[in-house]
Amino acid sequence: MHRSGTSALTGVLRQAGLYLGEVLDQGFTHNRSGLQEAASILYMHNDLLQKNGGDWFDPPEQVEWGKLHLAVRDLFIESRRGQPLWGFKDPRTVLVLQGWLDVLPAAKLVGVFRHPLEVARSLNARNGMAIEAGVQLWETYNRRLLDWYQQRPFPLIDFSASEEEVRAAMAKATRALGLDDSGGAALFAGALRRNQAEDSEPPPEPAAALLKQLQTHAL
Numbered sequence: 001m002h003r004s005g006t007s008a009l010t011g012v013l014r015q016a017g018l019y020l021g022e023v024l025d026q027g028f029t030h031n032r033s034g035l036q037e038a039a040s041i042l043y044m045h046n047d048l049l050q051k052n053g054g055d056w057f058d059p060p061e062q063v064e065w066g067k068l069h070l071a072v073r074d075l076f077i078e079s080r081r082g083q084p085l086w087g088f089k090d091p092r093t094v095l096v097l098q099g100w101l102d103v104l105p106a107a108k109l110v111g112v113f114r115h116p117l118e119v120a121r122s123l124n125a126r127n128g129m130a131i132e133a134g135v136q137l138w139e140t141y142n143r144r145l146l147d148w149y150q151q152r153p154f155p156l157i158d159f160s161a162s163e164e165e166v167r168a169a170m171a172k173a174t175r176a177l178g179l180d181d182s183g184g185a186a187l188f189a190g191a192l193r194r195n196q197a198e199d200s201e202p203p204p205e206p207a208a209a210l211l212k213q214l215q216t217h218a219l
Contacts, residue, residue: 001091001094001113001114001119001137001138001141001142001145002056002091002119002123002141003114003118003119003122003123003126004091004112004113004114004119004159005112005114005157005159005166006036006089006091006112007034007035007036007037007089008159009089009110009112009157009159009170009173010036010087010089011034011036012170012174013087013110013173013174013177013179014036016174016179016180016181017085017179017180018085018086018087018177018179019080019083019084019085019086019087020036020038020086020087020088020089021038021079021080021086022038022039023035023036023037023038023039024036024037024038024039024042036089037088037089037090038076038088038090040072040076041072041076041088041090042090042092044069044072044073045090045092045093045095045096046092047068047069048063048065048066048069048096048099049063049092049095049096051066051069052064056091056092057127057129057137059095059137059140059141060095063095063096063098063099065096065099069099070099073099073100073103074103076088077103077104085177085178085179091141094111094141094144094145094148095141095144097148108154108176108177108178109148109152109154110154110155110156110157110173110176110177111145111148111149111154111155111156111157112156112157112158112159113142113145113156113157113158113159113211113214113218114158114159114160115160115203115211116134116135116138116139116142116203116207116211117131117135117201117203118160119134119135119138120132120133120134120135120138121134122134123137135203135204135207138207139206139207139210142210142211142214143210145214146210146213146214146217149217153217154176155169155172155173155176155177155219156214156217156218156219157169157170157173157218157219158214158215158218158219161218168219169218169219172219173219
């Protein structure tokens, strides 16, 4: 889900040796560490969602890849040939993942989630989205995340945990992906996390139940 620590996690993996290629990593007020996203994938995923009658903030129920989207995907993969370990990051991927797995069935996945109220407040500050709408969007993305996890388990990080716990989880995820964990996770700075929820502040249902399920599977 957007505003859930995906950029921070990807920055750590990048420092640990994951090849991302050229990414959007400067000039973003709400992502001081950079988006860590390849522009071609971001724009392709956006167009893919729109062609299916939705958007990142209004995900379609189902996604059918068009010829242009398949071509961008295949060219992107081809451009990574020769790289020992490469990857990409975009929160929209959880909505369109099957199209990637069709041609990369052995791809290694890593996921990150965050307290729904923290995400909703961040979306409110960045996009003016109502808190209730932000929580509902959190549910949509993280329901997909949990569905994928249950199909093929992968490292899952709770970005709302303590700074020490997040560092440790990022180090574990780094090792699980076959990367060097000798310091990359130390780059994570808890100070980058804004809009943090209090420990005693439960999210509304059904988000609360979904959060507990995700926490059960977190590193």
